[in-house]
Amino acid sequence: MTVSAFDDSRLFILTGPTGDQPWWVLAGTVAYWTLWMALAFLPQLAPYAFALLLVTMYPQVTPGGAMLMAFGALAVAAYRVSARGLVVMVGAFLVWQMAWTSGVSTLGTSGLWGLFPATLMLVTPGLAVKFQRERSLQTERVQMAAEETAAKVALKQRTELARELHDVVTHGLTMIAVQANLGTLSKEDGEQHRALAEIGQMARNSLDDLRRLLQTMRADDPPAVALLEAKVAPSSATIDLAQSVADAQKRLSGLGFPTVVTTSGDLDRTPNGLRSTVVRILQESATNVAKHSGSGTDCEIALDVHEDRLELSIRNQMTSGKPRLPVSGTGLVGLRERASRLGGSLEAGQSRGSWTVRAVLPFTGRQTLH
Numbered sequence: 001m002t003v004s005a006f007d008d009s010r011l012f013i014l015t016g017p018t019g020d021q022p023w024w025v026l027a028g029t030v031a032y033w034t035l036w037m038a039l040a041f042l043p044q045l046a047p048y049a050f051a052l053l054l055v056t057m058y059p060q061v062t063p064g065g066a067m068l069m070a071f072g073a074l075a076v077a078a079y080r081v082s083a084r085g086l087v088v089m090v091g092a093f094l095v096w097q098m099a100w101t102s103g104v105s106t107l108g109t110s111g112l113w114g115l116f117p118a119t120l121m122l123v124t125p126g127l128a129v130k131f132q133r134e135r136s137l138q139t140e141r142v143q144m145a146a147e148e149t150a151a152k153v154a155l156k157q158r159t160e161l162a163r164e165l166h167d168v169v170t171h172g173l174t175m176i177a178v179q180a181n182l183g184t185l186s187k188e189d190g191e192q193h194r195a196l197a198e199i200g201q202m203a204r205n206s207l208d209d210l211r212r213l214l215q216t217m218r219a220d221d222p223p224a225v226a227l228l229e230a231k232v233a234p235s236s237a238t239i240d241l242a243q244s245v246a247d248a249q250k251r252l253s254g255l256g257f258p259t260v261v262t263t264s265g266d267l268d269r270t271p272n273g274l275r276s277t278v279v280r281i282l283q284e285s286a287t288n289v290a291k292h293s294g295s296g297t298d299c300e301i302a303l304d305v306h307e308d309r310l311e312l313s314i315r316n317q318m319t320s321g322k323p324r325l326p327v328s329g330t331g332l333v334g335l336r337e338r339a340s341r342l343g344g345s346l347e348a349g350q351s352r353g354s355w356t357v358r359a360v361l362p363f364t365g366r367q368t369l370h
Contacts, residue, residue: 001069005033008065028056028066035073043080047088050077054096061105071122078126079133086123093119163334174287175202178255198254239275241267245303248282256295257316265305274361277338278303278312281346284331285314285357292355294319309344313358318350335359 008029035049053070057063063070070093077089097115101107176199245261252259270278282301289299299316332348335357339346344361 001033001036004065005029024056024059025066028053028060028063031056032066032069032073036069036076039073039076039080043077044082044085046073046077046081047085047092050089051092054092058096058100058104071118074119075122075126078123079130080126086127090119090123163337174290175251175255178290194254239272239279241270241275241278241303244279244282245301248286248301252286252289252299255290257289257293257297257299259299259301261301261303263303263305267303267305269305269363270310271363274310274342274363277335277342277361278310278359280338281312281335281357281359282314284335287331288355288357289314289316292319293317308364309360309362311358311360313356315354315356318353318355332357 009026012026012029031049031053035046035053038045038049050070050073053066053073057066057070060066074089074093077086081089094116097112097119098109101109101111101115105111180195180199242263245263249259249261289297293299293316297317297319299314302311302313302315304311332346336346339359339361342361343364344359346357346359348355348357350356
């Protein structure tokens with residue numbers, strides 16, 4: 001278009017002004033060059049440039065090349081310009097055609113039968129290409145959104161899986177390690193036998209927890225679910241909180257940590273969605289006591305069920321020295337996440353020579369975590 005406009009200008013200057021209104025010819029050349037540059041680089045300005053072209057063409061009885069450029073510009077504009085801009089351009093061109101044929105051109109109004117269909121026919125292919133491109137872009141956007149959603153879900157699942165694995169594996173292995181140490185240090189056959197029995201029971205419990213976790217991961221696999229249901233009760237509704245607290249007390253006491261349990265309220269009122277979290281808090285707290293406290297440390301477990309919430313606290317005396325087992329640093333973080341997702345809170349810290357873990361879980365709101 002630039003070469004064409006340059007050549008038109010060259011011919012106009014070399015041959016001199018000719019015709020009734022020769023300067024309109026040069027103005028039309030500049031106008032169609034401006035229009036095509038706008039289509040190429042600034043489509044939002046194309047309607048204004050097109051209106052300028054129509055103004056320069058109107059006085060000419062035979063616009064010639066400028067008319068061809070206007071038709072070509074409409075075909076490109078159908079793809080490049082917004083729908084509103086295209087409506088303005090097509091409407092302005094149709095009005096211009098009626099005014100031009102009746103007032104200036106020698107074609108007369110009969111010439112509209114050729115101009116109108118040509119205008120609409122040139123616009124149609126560009127609209128079809130634009131529509132197809134928009135559909136393709138929309139499909140890509142939907143696919144990208146689906147991939148982003150899938151990535152977020154996968155990340156969330158990996159985070160939850162890491163937390164569950166920590167809760168299950170760390171607790172079980174810590175207790176087994178402590179019992180093994182006790183059995184090794186003890187010189188009495190009865191104590192060693194009891195430690196081995198406890199290790200076996202803890203190993204079986206850990207395997208059951210792992211099976212339950214695998215069952216959750218394979219929720220869409222009916223055969224696997226059917227096989228696992230025969231071995232493990234998957235629902236948190238089967239969790240007996242009183243029994244869970246008693247098991248934690250027995251386990252800690254058996255490891256050499258005298259534990260006192262106090263409960264209040266009706267434990268059976270606890271919503272099913274909260275019970276697995278309560279058990280995880282008990283397990284993680286017991287694991288931390290075994291890791292960080294010396295033998296003979298006193299512990300207290302308090303479980304209070306109120307009208308609208310459950311409060312659980314585990315307190316143990318702190319002892320000096322390094323932990324007897326490695327520290328992961330992720331257990332309490334995972335528990336805080338679980339409590340937060342349920343609309344509750346979990347706090348842990350040192351106070352007056354004791355370490356206390358306190359959780360508050362409301363009975364209303366988000367209670368769907370299992």
